[in-house]
Amino acid sequence: MKKNFLQVPSVLDIVKPTKGGKPTNTKFKVREMLYLQQLVYQLPQKAIIVEIGSFIGKSALALAEAAEKIDGSVLCVDPFAKHTQSFCPDQLERFKENTAGWDNIYLAKSDSTKFFDYNPGVKFDMIFIDGDHSINGFITDLRNAIVHSKKIVCGHDFCAYSPWIVDVIQHLSVKFGVNYEVVSWTWKLDISKKLRKFADSELVPYLIAFIKKRGVFYNFENSWYKESGIESDNKDSVSMTDIGVMPMDDADSVDLESELPDLESE
Numbered sequence: 001m002k003k004n005f006l007q008v009p010s011v012l013d014i015v016k017p018t019k020g021g022k023p024t025n026t027k028f029k030v031r032e033m034l035y036l037q038q039l040v041y042q043l044p045q046k047a048i049i050v051e052i053g054s055f056i057g058k059s060a061l062a063l064a065e066a067a068e069k070i071d072g073s074v075l076c077v078d079p080f081a082k083h084t085q086s087f088c089p090d091q092l093e094r095f096k097e098n099t100a101g102w103d104n105i106y107l108a109k110s111d112s113t114k115f116f117d118y119n120p121g122v123k124f125d126m127i128f129i130d131g132d133h134s135i136n137g138f139i140t141d142l143r144n145a146i147v148h149s150k151k152i153v154c155g156h157d158f159c160a161y162s163p164w165i166v167d168v169i170q171h172l173s174v175k176f177g178v179n180y181e182v183v184s185w186t187w188k189l190d191i192s193k194k195l196r197k198f199a200d201s202e203l204v205p206y207l208i209a210f211i212k213k214r215g216v217f218y219n220f221e222n223s224w225y226k227e228s229g230i231e232s233d234n235k236d237s238v239s240m241t242d243i244g245v246m247p248m249d250d251a252d253s254v255d256l257e258s259e260l261p262d263l264e265s266e
């Protein structure tokens with residue numbers, strides 16, 4: 001059943017999680033959390049949502065709170081590697097602390113590209129992109145999200161700090177005649193059959209060529225991602241054996257198939 005946006009009950013519980021943990025003070029705003037929750041309520045019962053990039057769990061909690069009401073799950077994909085958030089070395093510990101008690105949050109401690117490579121043909125109901133914000137990283141995540149999402153593709157940082165995200169979403173909207181929505185820095189792009197087919201094979205080289213042309217207008221000095229040293233080619237990212245889905249109270253067990261409910265292959 002679709003729920004009314006205004007019926008979202010306890011967003012303050014997300015800012016100050018009731019089930020354990022400290023308040024999660026990141027860039028993600030309350031109205032963005034409410035928007036994500038509104039998207040979740042459009043999904044079927046038992047939906048599986050993938051979050052690419054979880055940091056200390058704020059958006060994951062917003063997703064999980066809404067997902068709980070449709071008996072759904074949130075699968076957080078993040079390598080929690082030092083090079084991805086060097087300013088927060090205890091990122092994984094804080095993520096675990098903040099999400100403690102939420103048994104519909106699962107973790108795949110993995111680079112997103114490896115995660116999707118490891119799961120070819122698997123479709124998820126919704127994919128939220130907020131991981132590697134470099135040009136290549138974002139484009140690769142977008143391609144994988146379009147290919148692996150059954151219903152909703154959305155993400156964060158539709159803003160001046162990552163102008164390639166703004167450009168790409170707007171360009172695809174015009175090129176494929178699909179709508180997009182933006183709430184603060186959170187975006188959602190509608191996916192047509194044509195766009196899905198294009199994404200499978202041609203999207204990445206096409207968008208890289210597009211951004212190469214557009215990039216002359218960007219002021220890279222404004223980008224915090226350049227400063228933070230994040231690159232798409234994460235040379236010391238986790239190995240395949242690090243990939244797993246696990247309940248938060250048992251983060252060392254690695255068994256993708258047995259932990260996730262109702263995965264659907266094409």
Ligand SMILES: C[S@@+](CC[C@H](N)C(=O)[O-])C[C@H]1O[C@@H](n2cnc3c(N)ncnc32)[C@H](O)[C@@H]1O
Nearest residue numbers: 028053054055058059078084111112130131132
């Ligand atoms: C902006 S933070 C995410 C914030 C979080 N979504 C929130 O709003 O609470 C970006 C996260 O992406 C992760 N990340 C960086 N590269 C990644 C990759 N290749 N795959 C998955 N996650 C990645 C970082 O470790 C970091 O935790």
